[in-house]
Amino acid sequence: MKRSAMAPPIDTADGRNGKGNDERHKHQKHNGASKESEPFQVFEVARANELRKLVDSANAPIFGIDIHGMVNEWNFKTAEITGYSREEAYDKPLVASFIAEHFRESVQEVLDKALQGIETANYELEFDTKTKETRVLLVNASTRRDVHNNIVGVVGVAQDVTESTKHDRAVASAAKELRQLVNTANAPIFGVDSEGNVNEWNVKTAEITGFTREEAMNRPLVSLLEPSIKSVMDKALKGEETSNYAVEFKNRENETKHILLNATSRRDEHHKIVGVLGVGQDVTEVTKHDREVAAMANELRQLVNTANAPIFGIDIKGNVNEWNNKTIEITGFSQKEAMGKHLVSTFIVKQLRDSVQRVLDDALQGIETSNYELEFKTKSNESRYLLVNATTRRNADQSIVGVVGVAQDVTEAAKHDREVASIANELRQLVDTANAPIFGIDVGGTVNEWNNKTVEITGYSREEAMGKTLVSTFIVKKLRCSVQRVLDNALQGIETSNYELEFRTKSNQIRYLLVNATTRRDADANIIGVVGVAQDVTEAAKHDREVAAMANELRQLVDTANAPIFGIDVNGLVNEWNDKTAEITGYSKIFALGKPLVPTFIMPELQISVQYVLDQALHGNETSNYELEFRSALHEIRYLLVNATTRRDAENNIVGVVGVAQDVTETKSNDRAVAAMASELRQLVETANAPIFGIDCHGNVNEWNQKTAEITGYSKQEAIDKPLVSTFIVPQLRKSVQEVMMNA
CATH class of the missing domain: 3.30.450.20 (PAS domain)
Incomplete structure (x- = not known):
């Protein structure tokens, strides 16, 4: 670093308190100088004193050495800067005593040159002060000569640049740090000159673009990035800076990259625009994520x-x-x-x-x-x-x-449930109010059905009978084994008609019942008990009442969950399997994903038709309310009513099929149960040991079982739709029977 330093001329011989002037004065006397030269000598002494005063009080540090390197000049400013007084400094070796160790060799070289007559201007050195601080001086090293022009030492006239040096070093350090920060920044930073050629290209920019700094420098920016960036750079070269400008470009590997760019005008010390600095943010992954989220949102919205x-x-x-x-x-x-x-x-x-x-x-x-x-x-x-x-x-x-x-x-389903509930309620009422005793047991032989007529005949209330063992509690001892065999047979599906047994009533009387022991089954045809429909033959009177019918315990069709949703990709592999589908099929989502839907989960006899529906949906032809059978993990069959909807990506390309379903397994089971119950009731009515007949609201026959046909001799075909009273009742009873019918 070079700076200017003014060195006031010193013409004393040895620089020590004006002694050179005295010597010169003596020399002039020895040479016989005339008295006329004395005014000039006085003037020279005065000038020397003035120069001494100027040196001592100068605002610049001035120091000097003799030919041996010993200090022989040390003005007040030097004393102030170093902390060493003139007395402490004089006759000390300058370099060894006052110069910072790492500068001694170069300073000695400068002084040696000056002692050879080769002067040095603006040399920077460091002084060690008395307080162990370092002071930086910018020195002019001038050769010192006597009146005979002999070199007698060196004078250094200096400028204290300690503070400016500290500032310069701080600026240099900051510049170095900024350069390192730019080069190693995680954000892409690049710059162009006023011609649009690259003059800044950090490591991150090289990484994103695929072009090294060496390849990029001095090339037009538009040849490396998207040409549309030129308009942004041109604006910045005119002072119109741009923030958060989205740039999409292909890198060297032809990958698409997205950066968010701030283009800032670059100016020199005169505030003239000399280029543009671009600081970017790599938003490639964020942009991809945003597009994926948008596509997903669009798909979900479509779904x-x-x-x-x-x-x-x-x-x-x-x-x-x-x-x-x-x-x-x-x-x-x-x-x-x-x-x-x-x-x-x-x-x-x-x-x-x-x-x-x-x-x-x-x-x-x-x-x-x-x-x-x-x-x-x-x-x-x-x-x-x-x-x-x-x-x-x-x-x-x-x-x-x-x-x-x-x-x-x-x-x-609600309408269907209400209809089923109405039927169940009607059947329950029919069972409870039937004129025939109806009772039932579960597979353990415990009473679980006990209608009003049974209560009336036995004397035991429903509450007293329910949960009791039928045979040991209500059957006379001598018949228990045979009755138990009849019930056991019925629990094996072997039914018995017109079996006579003796009930012991609460009042210890015996009631004789003619019983049909009918196997009781659930909707899946599993045996769950026995129903006995009986006729009390204890009394002589025949009871022409409606036949008792057993109530079938209907399952309420309640789909308590959200609709099962499953899906496949274009290859027919499962890629969607919600909790309800897992619950229904018994297959977890982990098991199902990636499996081929049709061969893995669909019943063999439906696989071709289901595959056809899915193939149609994969061509954009959707299907509503298609019924299919799923095979569960427990090898059960689940019936689903499915809408097969084409699944599309954000570009409307078909990527699979989504099935939104309704589990109708219970509905189908209910339908079979109702049919089974109706069939059972019809069988009971037709085969009952008691004559059962019925009329409609006009008095015409609409029910005529086998026993009635047997007793009357009229077949069912002959009796149906005939007026009951006028056709089959003896004249003397018609009026009373008509009244009974009207009351009913």
């Missing part, structure tokens, strides 16, 4: 809108903000008509509004509800029954923003 299950939602104020196609279809209200309307007050039947509001309020507090049944009022004022899961809806910050209801339309 919601086209799902076979009605899906609707509300905001925190209870106003509708979600209303899919299935909800439109069921309610008759379009999305435009529904959106923004208050769900409860607009669409829920009046008697359920309070309870539905409570469910929604709970969900808005984070308390979700599953399988809640509600009634929607449709646009045509019909009622639709939905089984709903009310799920709390949250935003990205997990704040509750509403409720989503995923439902299953159970209107038809």
